Amino acid sequence: MISQREIERRYNKLLRDVETDDYYKIDLTNRVNCYVCDCGHITKTKDVDAGVTPFFHRCERCGVPAKSTFYKDIAPNKQPTEEWYRPTLKEAFKMRKNMDLLDHVLNGGLDVRKIKNR
Numbered sequence: 001m002i003s004q005r006e007i008e009r010r011y012n013k014l015l016r017d018v019e020t021d022d023y024y025k026i027d028l029t030n031r032v033n034c035y036v037c038d039c040g041h042i043t044k045t046k047d048v049d050a051g052v053t054p055f056f057h058r059c060e061r062c063g064v065p066a067k068s069t070f071y072k073d074i075a076p077n078k079q080p081t082e083e084w085y086r087p088t089l090k091e092a093f094k095m096r097k098n099m100d101l102l103d104h105v106l107n108g109g110l111d112v113r114k115i116k117n118r
């Protein structure tokens, strides 16, 4: 299994890249994406950090992979229900058993969570 030290090394490098790399210099205002499912449902998400999000994402209604519209807001009257965020180093340590997810995160990928009602 990957060591915590190695995770920390890669995580710190990632944070440096996020600060300096143009790839991460995107405007997060209204950075919403829609995932369209064959069942007809649209799972709307927003990015709260700059990073990589997947092309397929689980439909919140039926659970099968739904397709990204590449940040085209096709449901302007709908509120996002999930948000993509950069996990903390502590959260990354907990992903050691899921190397695919951990690799995704250490390569600049975001994880997703439900938006809590405010």
Ligand SMILES: [Zn+2]
Residues within 6 Å of the ligand: 037, 038, 039, 040, 041, 059, 060, 061, 062, 063, 064, 066
């Ligand atoms: Zn669905």
